[in-house]
Amino acid sequence: MPKLITTRTRIADLGKPRIIVVGGGFGGMEVVRGLKGLNAQVVLFDKYNHHTFQPLLYQVATSALETSSIVYPFRKKFSGQKDFFFRLAEVTEIDPAENTIHTSIGSVKYDILVLATGATTNYFGNKEFEKYGLPMKTIEDAIALRNRIIRNSELALLTDDVVEMNRCIDYVIVGGGPTGVEIAGALAELKKHVFPNDYRELDFKEMDIHLVEAGPRLLSGMSEKSADRTLSYLQKLGVNVHLNCMITAYDGLTATFDKMDPIPTRSLIWAAGVKGNPVQGLDATAYGSGGRILVNEYNQVKAHENIYVIGDLAMMASEEFPKGHPMLAPTAISQASLLAKNIKRRLAGKPLKAYHYVNKGSMATIGRNLAVAEIKSAHFKGRLAWLIWIFVHLMSLVSFRNRVVTFFSWMVSYFSYDKSNRYIIGKNFGSEGPTDDR
DSSP states (O other), X not given: OOOOXXXXXXXXXXXXXXXXXXXXXXXXXXHHHHTTTOSSEEEEEESSSEEEOGGGXXXXXXXXXXXXXXXXXXXXXXXXXXXXXXXXXXXXXXXXXXXXXXXXXXXXXXXXXEEOOOEEEOOTTXXXXXXXXBOOSXXXXXHHHHHHHHHHHHHHTTOOOHHHHHHHHOEEEEOOSHHHXXXXXXXXXXXXXXXXXXXXXSOGGGOOEEEEOSSSSSOTTSOHHHHHHHHHHHHHTTOEEEOSOOEEEEOSSEEEESSSOOXXXXXXXXXXXXXXXXXXXXXXXXXXXXXXXXXXXXXXXXXXXXXXXXXXXXXXXXXXXTTOSOOSHHHHHHHHHHHHHXXXXXXXXXXXXXXXXXXXXXXXXXXXXXXXXXXXXXXXXXXHHHHHHHHHHHHHSSSHHHHHXXXXXXXXXXXXXXXXXXXXXXXXXXXXXXXXXX
């Protein structure tokens, strides 16, 4: 039985084509921006009222940046865009037969639908990891991890039990991709330059940082040369890197593995993978592996020519990319940019242009003056790669204010070794130790 169309969303019918974009990540933002000037109504739905620059979440988590440095409100970003509407809501289901989406605030008709809901953390079906692991996908995740890191150090001061003290200040990071590598490097810098001054009663030589990767090397999306350099940089910073090693269990206090001894820790940081974050309602045949939705070369869902999927959620399989394109921000942005142009072509009665993936490069930073970057056939390392990483990330931030604040924070940190945003947001200690940060 079809669901009733409610008016709670208060989106007026302007007598123009209605384009609904679900998700305000890199792809969704770029589609909305690209549709500026089009004689159409553009409606953005997201369960947050802001865009989050996810590549720098780890810097919020490790006290290098304030949250305001990497978030920006949608309404402010698109305040000058005519016929743009934003609604704070979660889209729960699509009804392609009725050209309708059902949301937490009501149901809305669309003429063209763009799904850009991105990815979510992949725990590979393990409920323990999902319950106790600390992910790194949202601004709340970053704040929760920052809370955990600072609370752990405070708790370590309150115990005479050596095992419990080490459980508080030792960290296990699962996943050797860019996120895992960057968090490991940031924690190593806190250990060396910040914590010894903040917590003088503790001996931070006892703090161990473990990076666990199930594969044979780090940064599987980059060259072996970059992976080897990254390994060397991390070891130089004192990070214990474990390759070809899988975590098998975690109960919130102890992590166990298939090829090494258990590690007592209160903090398991999960950076081991992501999966598509699909919206339900499409035919079962529309969904591919990893929660992604199958699309053609125009990012259209098969059998639904007015529904488009971009970014991490889209699986555009080809001979060269049988599992779809890399789940990275540049992919989402390039697909979104072309899609905005294709929507304009569609409404003008012109043929669509097919998407062709172009690898714009990869990079990861490990610490101060330590990074790796690959741009086309050129490989960079050390300080030069670090400066490239800084420039690219600054220019990719949404607003001029974000860039200025972030640049200033980085400069202060570079010359003073200070991570000034070391505060806990939320409750402090309960009777049995720190409260749950998630």
